[in-house]
Amino acid sequence: MNICIIGSGLTGLSAAFSLKDEFNIEIFEKRQKSGGCLSSSKTKKGYIEDFYHHFFEGDEKLISLIEELGLKKDMEWLRGSTGYHVNGKNEPLTTIAEIIKYPYMSFLDKFRLGMLTLKSDRYDINKLDGITAREFIENECGKGVYSSFFEPLLKSKSGEYSDLVSAAWLVSRIAIRSNRKSGGEKLGYLKSGFQTLISLLEDEISRSGGTIHTNTPVEQIARSENGWIVNGREFDIIINTINPEKFHRIGGPDLGKYTYQGAACMTLGLKRDVLDGLYWVNMKDNAPYGAVIGHTNFVPYERYDEHIVYLASYYSGKTPDELQEKMLDDFKNRFNLNEDEILWNRIFIEDDAGPVYTTGYRSKIPGYCIEGVYYAGMFSETNYPERSMEGSIAAGKVVADEIRSTYSND
Ligand SMILES: Cc1cc2nc3c(=O)[nH]c(=O)nc-3n(C[C@H](O)[C@H](O)[C@H](O)COP(=O)(O)OP(=O)(O)OC[C@H]3O[C@@H](n4cnc5c(N)ncnc54)[C@H](O)[C@@H]3O)c2cc1C
Incomplete structure (x- = not known):
């Protein structure tokens, strides 16, 4: 039985890995490399993710995949410090003492924010799907907490949709990010980077006879008598991992509108640290990026022998014009960097970097098999x-299990 998987991101690779010994697998990938949002590029020493990534202690499926691939020793748990860049300064917000000292929020608002964080894992997420994040925060903590703390985060993450994003999304993020000790949040990473995970998945899939066709966008699909025609070739089963609306445009079933946001992430190699040792700095000041992420303030500097930072930006619709130039100019000026202090920079852009979880999204979640497509x-x-990563690995596994239970005796 021949299975076509559209997209070689973590979902597609995870499904293929799970099905590789029982079915003929072919993955079609439009980019030159696998990994999707978790792809990586070379630096002078090893690889670095094109988009910043880390994982959490509760990511059971990811951790067991890492172990199954023999990467347990590569796994490390690090502390991720955080702060805001405001009025031209990096303000640390990792420890209680730093939060108390932070001058841009009243003591009462800090207390309310602390209480919300403490009870964030006790909310029923399903009940929060119909309420906007703004409404929820203003009701629970007051307008001050929203405008001084959450509004810049939501604006940088969801842009024009920030007032429509559901409280379910926001509260789940707060809950998952509350695993903080005095040195910062406990976050997982692979010492050799996530490229190792992607490469091992590719190797395992190929070893079992599966094929990954990179540089091969799926441009058209159609029903055949017993299955599907994909780019002119016959398959029994399709697993779609791309934006359902785009999948409909190439011939898939119509599941309605899905609003996705794009992500543009610039990676830079620098001669000096501009974040005062912080890992994750959200921009409260207005800039063409919403956060500056100090990768080498998270993993040891010696791993790269240069300071690596990401400038993270989300957008909706078309990629903003001249984004790379705007980001770079702003970054240089704002952080007083001379030309010779920037060793290199590159940008990675993905228009479909994730659905925007606006209110009511829950009812739009598609089933795992619709009109013969997984x-x-x-x-x-x-x-x-x-x-x-956890959710994508899990999604790949769920469809693999459904396919196995339906077709294994064929
Ligand atoms: C900026 C950013 C930071 C993130 N940070 C984290 C993090 O720290 N921790 C975490 O757990 N998760 C993080 N994530 C989320 C995580 O990366 C994703 O959930 C996961 O990688 C998505 O995998 P996927 O396979 O579902 O989708 P994708 O990775 O988007 O894969 C889909 C693939 O389909 C391909 N494709 C699209 N159209 C076609 C076509 N017509 N034909 C063929 N191929 C096509 C694409 O090129 C892509 O390779 C982050 C995501 C982003 C964008």
Whole structure:
């Protein structure tokens, strides 16, 4: 039985890995490399993810995949410090003492924010799907907490949709990010980077006879008598991992509108640290990026022998014009960097970097099999209300299990 998987991101690779010994697998990938949002590029020493990534202690499926691939020793748990860039300064917000000292929020608002964080894992996420994040925060903590703390985060993450994003998304993010000790949040990473995970998945799939066709966008699909025609070739089963609306445009079933946001992430190699040792700095000041992420303030500097930072930006619709130039100019000026202090920079852009979880998204989550197509991806139940590596691996596994249980005796 021949299975076509559209997309070689973590969902597609996870489904293929799970099915590789029982079915003929062919993955079609439009980019030159696998990995999707978790792809990587070379630096002078090893690889670095094109988009910043880390994982969490509760990511059971990801951790067991890492172990199954023999990467347990590569796994490390690090502390991720955080702060805001405001009025031209990096303000640390990792420890209680730093939060108390932070001058841009009243003591009462800090207390309210602390209480919300403490009870964030006790809310029923399903009940929060119909309420906007703004409404929820203003009701629970007051307008001050929203405008001084959450509004810049939501604006940088969801842009024009920030007032429509559901409280389910926001609260689940707060809950998952509350695993903080005095040195910062406990976050997982692979010492050799996630490229190792992607490469091992590719190797395992090839070893079992599966094929990954990179540089091969799926441009058209159609029903055949017993299955599907994909780019002119016959398959028994399709697993779609891409935006369902785009999949419909190439011939898939119509599941309605899915609003995705794009992500543009610039990676830079620098001669000096501009974040005062912080890992994750959200921009409260207005800039063409919403956060500056100090990768080498998270993993040891010696791993790269240069300071690596990401400038993270989300957008909706078309990629903003001249984004790379705007980001770079702003970054240089804002952080007083001379030309010779920037060793290199590159930008990675993905228009479909994740669905925007606006209110009511829950009712749009597609089933795993619709009109003969298997669906798994960032839009799936396992990725609600925030997409993650864990959710994508889980989605790939769920469809693999469904396919196995339906077709294994064929
Ligand atoms: C900026 C950013 C930071 C993130 N950070 C984290 C993090 O720290 N921790 C975490 O757990 N998760 C993180 N995530 C989420 C995580 O990366 C994703 O959930 C996961 O990688 C998505 O995998 P996927 O396979 O579902 O989708 P994708 O990775 O988007 O894969 C879909 C693939 O389909 C391909 N494709 C699209 N159209 C076609 C076509 N017509 N034909 C063929 N191929 C096609 C695409 O090129 C892509 O390779 C982050 C995501 C982003 C965008």
